[in-house]
Amino acid sequence: MVTATRSPSPETASADPAEPTARQAAVLDAVLALMQEKGGQLTMTAVARRASCSKETLYKWFGDRDGLLTATVQWQASRVRAGRYDRQKLDGSSLRDSLKDFAATWLSVISSPTSIALNRVAITDAGSREGNLGQIVLENGRFAIGARLKPVLEEGRAAGLLAFDDTEAAFRSFFGLVGRDVQIRLLLGDALTLGKAEIARDAAIATDQFLTLYGRTAQKPAAA
Amino acid sequence: MVTATRSPSPETASADPAEPTARQAAVLDAVLALMQEKGGQLTMTAVARRASCSKETLYKWFGDRDGLLTATVQWQASRVRAGRYDRQKLDGSSLRDSLKDFAATWLSVISSPTSIALNRVAITDAGSREGNLGQIVLENGRFAIGARLKPVLEEGRAAGLLAFDDTEAAFRSFFGLVGRDVQIRLLLGDALTLGKAEIARDAAIATDQFLTLYGRTAQKPAAA
DNA sequence: GATGAGCCGTACCGTACGTTACGGTTCGGT
DNA sequence: ACCGAACCGTAACGTACGGTACGGCTCATC
Structure with a gap:
């Protein structure tokens, strides 16, 4: 805890999960x-x-x-607060772009050495003791991106571009199509490298596949 | 190493990665x-x-x-050598069943406490030192299931049931659709429980989604 | 210029754990 | 019955590391 249990003076103080000096x-x-x-x-x-x-x-x-x-x-x-995606016109093209951006950002995050190391520590911690590191990582990773993407999905549905009953289920499919085996392989030490071009390509493929599954209008399937 | 570096007597001996007593x-x-x-x-x-x-x-x-x-x-x-799936007639129905079985088996494996604990240890090990535990787990997990599923996919393609250029890419999509966020959430300590019925349902949905993306004939999309 | 808070560097303590060593017991072979 | 190998239980050793204590330095304030 920054400025720990009982900080005698309010020097560097601020709220608990707050700005460090x-x-x-x-x-x-x-x-x-x-x-x-x-x-x-x-x-x-x-x-x-x-x-x-x-x-x-x-x-x-x-x-x-x-x-x-x-x-x-x-x-x-x-500091991984990238991409705002405030509502825009939201036609088929901008939706696709938003999803692609989300996918590319997410792939960049999970393939970064920082994320890999952090997740390893959190997983180790989750395995032993009462550690809550795992929950914190989950909260700021998987669940944070879910909370940010779901409004986009629901706006897409409201605009008649997407069709699904369960937003959570739709998001999880997107999550799977984007991440596939990347994170587990990297966590286990596989020498998998993702360049910018590769990430952009994979993000586009995953987005097209998602639109094929959940888009209301027919999309060109990307059989890569 | 079972029967270590230099076992003075061949008592319990056998090949290196072999049968333990x-x-x-x-x-x-x-x-x-x-x-x-x-x-x-x-x-x-x-x-x-x-x-x-x-x-x-x-x-x-x-x-x-x-x-x-x-x-x-x-x-x-x-001992996780389940499911053989030797070639059968291979029509659309049996292919779907095979994929569903694969998906259900895989979900059962990654959600089992044993797998979670083992993967945690391997990930911890992969993070520090020269540990090769991660590679071993990868070899017997992600890559083993890939090696067993790919022939099925290719038979499906040969039978005109599936369409894809890159078998690896197709498999990775299937992997993602099935696993989604399950493994990372469990590894990070999320209280996610998968019952038999839930696994069967999710496996069926993922299989149908995969067939929608990669099947040559139109499949009913599962917009759960 | 004196004072005191904050911090650096380092020595120190207690414990947990990997690894080794050893005495005692079981058991198959002769 | 005897011998030796394998093995159990436990004690002991060395080290790594989390956490604490302390002396000295810097610097803002008065």
């Missing part, structure tokens, strides 16, 4: 960097050395190791 | 049980206590902790 942000960036480089051996000593701060400071700011990890996850989540 | 299998079952119950805290002492064997024996049989985990993964993989 610039210095604190630097520490969290160090954590992210170490996660990617060294993997699981995320030791407090290593973080302190990398961030050029003392362990005492780490514990004062974040409480304990779990608090540091939690703050790191939230810090990373706070 | 009944006693050794009991030990590996204990590891699997502990993985599910205790999560990450997979200590050698706990394994020895659970399996009623000495730590010395564990080290003699498996070399080190990594060897024990590797043997466990392979042991588990060796």
Whole structure:
């Protein structure tokens, strides 16, 4: 927890899941960097050395190791706020573009070294103890994108462009078509690389497939 | 490694990734049980206590902790050899049934506590060190099912039931439609439960969606 | 210029765990 | 009956790491 359990002075204070100090942000960036480089051996000593701060400071700011990890996850989540997609005219073409953007953004996120490392840590944490890191990652990953995409889907339905009963089910199909085996393979260490062009292509294919399944008008199936 | 680096006597010997002794299998079952119950805290002492064997024996049989985990993964993989699907007449109906069975089997596997625990361990391992556990899990999971499903897809194409250029791409779409967000949610600790009926329903929906995308004849789209 | 808060660097403590060592027991072979 | 191999239970060792304590430095404030 940033500005931990009971901070005696309101110096760097703010709400609980809130803005870290610039210095604190630097520490969290160090954590992210170490996660990617060294993997699981995320030791407090290593973080302190990398961030050029003392362990005492780490514990004062974040409480304990779990608090540091939690703050790191939230810090990373706070900057993956890409794409707004406020309602536009919403014809078939703009809907398709929105979905493609969502798909490409999502593929970029899950294939980034940062996301992979973060998810690995969270999964490890979810496996043992009472760790809530998994839930936090889920909240800021899978569920966040769902919450942002569903309004788009429902606007598409309202505009007569899409047909489905269950928004959640439709989203999960989209999620599957886009992600396929990418995330699990990367998490398990498979040497799968996704370039920008590849992501754009896969996003387009997945979007077309989704429109084939859920579009009200016939779409050209992408039998790649 | 079962019967480790240099086994002085060929007592329980066999090939390297091969059949463990009944006693050794009991030990590996204990590891699997502990993985599910205790999560990450997979200590050698706990394994020895659970399996009623000495730590010395564990080290003699498996070399080190990594060897024990590797043997466990392979042991588990060796018994998930379900479904043969040798070529049959292969009309539209039997193809659909085969795909549905594949989908249901796969969903059952990835939602089983054993698979979740095993994948968590492998992902943790993939994140740190030189661990090859991730590759082993990938080999016996994602890639194994791909190798078994692709012939079915290609027979379907040969029979004029399916249309695709890239078998791998077609399989990955099927994989995504079936798995969607299930595995990542479970790995991250989400309380998602899949009953038999739910699995059967989801497998059918995913299969129909796949056939809509890749079937040569029109299929009824399942807009659930 | 003195004062005190915040922080860096490092030494230190306690514990958990991987790994090794050892005494005692069981059991198949001779 | 004897021998040796395999194995169990447990103690012991070394290390890594989370967490704490402390001395010294910097710097804003008065």
